[in-house]
Amino acid sequence: MSARFDRAAVKQKFREPGAPPVLATSMQRSLDHKRAAQAGVPWEALRDRAHALKADAIANLDILLEQFERRFVERGGRVVWARTADEAADAFLRICQAHGAKSVVKGKSMVSEELRLNERLAAAGIDPVETDLGEFIVQLAGHKPSHVIAPAAHLSARDVGTLFERKLGLEFSDDPQTLSLAARARLRGRYVSAEVGMTGVNFAVAQTGTLIVVENEGNGGLSAAAPRVHVALMGIEKVIRRTADLATFLPLLARSGTGQKITTYTHHFLGPEAGKHQYCIIVDAGRTALLADPATRESLYCIRCGACMNVCPVYRRVGGGAYGSVYPGPIGAVVTPKMVDPAAASVLPFASTLCGACKDECPVKIDLPLQLVHLRRLAVDTAVAGGLLERRAMRMFVRAMSDVRAYSRAVKWLRLTSRVAQRSPWKPGPLGAWMRRRTLPAPAGQTFREWWGSRS
Amino acid sequence: MTDVRTYRRGEPVALFVPCFVDVFNPEAARAVVSVLERLAVRVEYPSEQTCCGQPAYNAGHFAPAEELADRFARVFQDYAWIVTPSGSCAAMARAGFAHLSPSSPAASVGARVYDFASFLTGVLGVADVGARFAHRVTFHEGCHALRELGALDASLRLLGAVRDLTLVDLPLADECCGFGGSFSVSFDALSTSMGEAKCDHALSTGAEFLVSGDPSCLLHVGGMLRKRSSALKTLHLAEVLAAT
Amino acid sequence: MVGIAIVSADARADILARIRAGLGMEARAELSEPPPIDATRTSPDVATRPDSCARFARELAAVGGEAIVLVEAGDAALARAVAERVARFDFRAVAVQRDSLALAAAAGIPAARLIQLSGASIDQLERADCAIVAAESLIADTGSAVVHVTAYEERLLPYLPPACIIVARASGVQVGLDEAALGAGEDERGERVFITGPSRTADIEKTVVLGAHGPGSLTVIIAAD
Numbered sequence: 020m021s022a023r024f025d026r027a028a029v030k031q032k033f034r035e036p037g038a039p040p041v042l043a044t045s046m047q048r049s050l051d052h053k054r055a056a057q058a059g060v061p062w063e064a065l066r067d068r069a070h071a072l073k074a075d076a077i078a079n080l081d082i083l084l085e086q087f088e089r090r091f092v093e094r095g096g097r098v099v100w101a102r103t104a105d106e107a108a109d110a111f112l113r114i115c116q117a118h119g120a121k122s123v124v125k126g127k128s129m130v131s132e133e134l135r136l137n138e139r140l141a142a143a144g145i146d147p148v149e150t151d152l153g154e155f156i157v158q159l160a161g162h163k164p165s166h167v168i169a170p171a172a173h174l175s176a177r178d179v180g181t182l183f184e185r186k187l188g189l190e191f192s193d194d195p196q197t198l199s200l201a202a203r204a205r206l207r208g209r210y211v212s213a214e215v216g217m218t219g220v221n222f223a224v225a226q227t228g229t230l231i232v233v234e235n236e237g238n239g240g241l242s243a244a245a246p247r248v249h250v251a252l253m254g255i256e257k258v259i260r261r262t263a264d265l266a267t268f269l270p271l272l273a274r275s276g277t278g279q280k281i282t283t284y285t286h287h288f289l290g291p292e293a294g295k296h297q298y299c300i301i302v303d304a305g306r307t308a309l310l311a312d313p314a315t316r317e318s319l320y321c322i323r324c325g326a327c328m329n330v331c332p333v334y335r336r337v338g339g340g341a342y343g344s345v346y347p348g349p350i351g352a353v354v355t356p357k358m359v360d361p362a363a364a365s366v367l368p369f370a371s372t373l374c375g376a377c378k379d380e381c382p383v384k385i386d387l388p389l390q391l392v393h394l395r396r397l398a399v400d401t402a403v404a405g406g407l408l409e410r411r412a413m414r415m416f417v418r419a420m421s422d423v424r425a426y427s428r429a430v431k432w433l434r435l436t437s438r439v440a441q442r443s444p445w446k447p448g449p450l451g452a453w454m455r456r457r458t459l460p461a462p463a464g465q466t467f468r469e470w471w472g473s474r475s
Numbered sequence: 476m477t478d479v480r481t482y483r484r485g486e487p488v489a490l491f492v493p494c495f496v497d498v499f500n501p502e503a504a505r506a507v508v509s510v511l512e513r514l515a516v517r518v519e520y521p522s523e524q525t526c527c528g529q530p531a532y533n534a535g536h537f538a539p540a541e542e543l544a545d546r547f548a549r550v551f552q553d554y555a556w557i558v559t560p561s562g563s564c565a566a567m568a569r570a571g572f573a574h575l576s577p578s579s580p581a582a583s584v585g586a587r588v589y590d591f592a593s594f595l596t597g598v599l600g601v602a603d604v605g606a607r608f609a610h611r612v613t614f615h616e617g618c619h620a621l622r623e624l625g626a627l628d629a630s631l632r633l634l635g636a637v638r639d640l641t642l643v644d645l646p647l648a649d650e651c652c653g654f655g656g657s658f659s660v661s662f663d664a665l666s667t668s669m670g671e672a673k674c675d676h677a678l679s680t681g682a683e684f685l686v687s688g689d690p691s692c693l694l695h696v697g698g699m700l701r702k703r704s705s706a707l708k709t710l711h712l713a714e715v716l717a718a719t
Numbered sequence: 720m721v722g723i724a725i726v727s728a729d730a731r732a733d734i735l736a737r738i739r740a741g742l743g744m745e746a747r748a749e750l751s752e753p754p755p756i757d758a759t760r761t762s763p764d765v766a767t768r769p770d771s772c773a774r775f776a777r778e779l780a781a782v783g784g785e786a787i788v789l790v791e792a793g794d795a796a797l798a799r800a801v802a803e804r805v806a807r808f809d810f811r812a813v814a815v816q817r818d819s820l821a822l823a824a825a826a827g828i829p830a831a832r833l834i835q836l837s838g839a840s841i842d843q844l845e846r847a848d849c850a851i852v853a854a855e856s857l858i859a860d861t862g863s864a865v866v867h868v869t870a871y872e873e874r875l876l877p878y879l880p881p882a883c884i885i886v887a888r889a890s891g892v893q894v895g896l897d898e899a900a901l902g903a904g905e906d907e908r909g910e911r912v913f914i915t916g917p918s919r920t921a922d923i924e925k926t927v928v929l930g931a932h933g934p935g936s937l938t939v940i941i942a943a944d
Binding site for chain 1: 730731733734735737738739740741742744747749750751753754778782841842845860861862863869870871874875877878879895896897901902907908909910911912913914915916917918919920921922923924925926928930931932933934
């Protein structure tokens with residue numbers, strides 16, 4: 020049941036980037052909002068602080084999780100631990116069955132995507148109802164979310180209008196207001212009829228055993244409050260030490276995600292009131308593999324704001340669907356190989372210019388390009404990437420660069436082939452790929468080395 | 476980039492010229508020599524030099540990269556100051572060498588490598604190098620120089636001091652041009668899509684020259700501009716600063 | 720509690736063991752020294768309360784909400800302001816949180832326009848066109864109201880009706896999002912929610928639309944001390 024990574028399909032999508040133009044426009048808009056919102060606060064100090072707080076939380080993860088569990092149970096909640104996505108989905112289904120659920124209203128959660136919860140629920144005869152507008156659209160379209168906070172970022176208002184016309188029998192509109200309110204009307208009755216409500220978790224506070232969920236639409240609040248059972252899904256990395264730490268995280272998350280000072284709703288779930296049940300499913304699903312490698316541990320600091328994908332020139336061009344993973348963009352390229360499938364290591368970490376724009380935007384200062392290079396290295400070392408030809412080419416390259424006479428011969432060869440290639444209609448290999456859409460400059464009559472030699 | 480060390484007059488400065496500059500863009504390296512000598516700096520070119528190892532490092536081949544980093548360190552070990560016209564090679568030496576092996580000789584030699592603009596403003600403390608360039612110019616800083624070296628301010632200060640030069644802002648200046656070394660071949664369509672955007676933005680400025688401190692960006696974007704038979708020419712920052 | 724076994728002790732032990740192995744540690748109970756709680760504020764200080772109220776109103780307006788700062792002190796003035804608003808927007812089914820401040824604020828609303836919350840079914844709540852809830856405190860820097868709802872029916876109030884009136888006391892206005900505002904160590908049940916403006920979405924082309932699932936209209940009425 021666990022997702023496998025389709026290496027060939029993903030590679031193809033990166034070779035023929037096909038994201039619709041609306042994606043780049045929306046991403047630039049998000050980025051502009053973020054940058055406007057981070058002016059006027061001590062942004063760098065907040066980032067450093069958030070990084071330190073996450074480093075501390077991850078370094079004490081075992082104890083903090085146990086502490087969280089204890090306090091959460093004291094509040095009347097129940098904790099379920101799940102090693103894998105499948106185990107977590109099984110647990111979710113058992114909870115639904117125990118409470119006789121026929122439908123589940125769902126707030127936004129990326130972990131739910133890891134679990135393929137909708138498929139699992141549907142297979143068990145339980146109706147999964149996505150309530151976040153973006154998730155609702157994506158579910159209706161039969162797509163996967165293409166962005167961690169804007170699941171329908173790949174669809175234009177026109178696309179959504181056509182979808183609503185076709186699937187909901189509504190009159191066509193491409194007005195976001197009309198479309199959003201149509202979805203609202205559609206979902207109203209679902210909250211109160213569902214037996215189980217699901218939310219994700221943004222932060223789990225060890226000190227208090229409370230769950231923090233941030234959102235703007237109010238669907239998360241309704242999903243948690245209206246059904247008699249609330250199930251929260253969280254990755255193990257979501258636990259933080261203290262409530263006070265939220266003073267750092269909340270402003271960073273809201274500004275980075277949507278350019279807000281704070282989200283419209285910050286829910287602190289304090290344990291079930293009378294007549295209510297609350298569960299928290301704590302999911303590993305590959306996270307401990309990221310933890311075990313000190314070089315990728317930092318990726319667990321991620322607070323899922325989406326800023327790294329908003330700014331990424333590759334993500335903007337290929338779209339979230341191309342990554343073949345629940346988590347797209349730079350953070351997806353970093354976490355997917357270890358969390359999901361090592362096969363991803365041969366493609367995702369390589370599909371980047373290492374421009375570092377993501378690192379600059381990351382509110383918790385994850386060094387994403389450094390991790391991409393590290394994953395490239397692991398891929399080469401474990402022969403997941405860098406085949407025989409590439410290794411041979413690399414050896415030849417190093418040999419040519421290890422000795423000045425060899426270097427001079429290589430330079431001569433390069434000058435010659437580039438001259439020939441410029442005239443030849445047949446352009447094979449890497450040079451050909453390069454020259455289909457670019458020209459090479461004519462090699463200078465004299466290399467710098469020759470010029471320097473002639474000067475002294 | 477500012478430095479805690481200070482450059483004393485008369486100290487030799489080693490020039491590192493990466494292979495593709497040696498072959499395709501030697502003018503950039505010659506311009507570096509010309510500007511430094513104009514400022515009475517003694518430039519030396521260690522003839523044993525070849526490559527910093529960046530292509531191997533970026534491709535994940537760490538063992539070959541380390542070999543070349545060590546070699547680089549041996550060739551340049553006697554120099555306190557090393558300057559290169561390539562922002563990405565400077566970033567490789569300063570950050571990549573340390574990542575390969577934090578306490579290696581290569582890491583300590585790497586820390587003495589400067590991109591040209593940072594060396595002028597941060598080490599020599601010069602912004603006006605006496606250049607004159609009566610043209611409309613737009614500037615693209617390569618990603619490594621921009622983000623890892625923080626060289627943008629230095630570049631803009633240097634260009635700002637050039638007589639008769641008109642600097643036009645490049646839209647979305649901080650977006651990558653799409654070169655990315657082997658990325659430009661493995662993901663050709665992505666690379667050129669990013670390059671097209673850079674070309675469009677540069678052309679929209681109405682500038683005569685697209686200038687950069689990174690010759691690899693220029694190789695890529697310049698190659699695309701030539702394919703379009705565009706009148707917009709590319710120049711290395713050093714070539715602008717060498718003009719009088 | 721539900722009788723079916725949901726918890727797997729193995730999974731718990733395995734995950735904790737993997738974490739400890741990953742961190743290169745043995746089982747231990749002691750936390751390392753935490754980073755100090757620091758006072759990096761996200762906003763400049765607002766010194767006096769009138770400033771705080773004005774700041775709160777400005778921030779709330781910026782996100783599409785409205786703040787009404789009363790000049791006249793006392794619960795009667797608050798009740799008048801609320802009744803006036805209910806009449807002006809012709810709310811006919813108002814649901815009120817069972818909280819002393821909220822009830823005092825609703826005192827001027829004609830009984831025919833109120834929905835009795837005790838024993839109310841969800842269907843009745845769905846009929847409500849306005850909710851009145853009380854804020855424990857307000858955060859000036861972000862325009863947020865801190866609302867604590869403890870009973871099942873009350874928990875729906877901030878979200879379900881299309882309009883929401885939040886009442887607060889001027890003495891409850893705090894400057895920024897610090898530890899006091901976040902309320903550490905509470906032992907209540909239910910939910911504490913920071914509400915900052917009307918419900919909104921930007922999921923279609925990043926265009927902001929108000930009233931996504933929660934109320935499209937949000938008013939905070941601040942009673943003078």
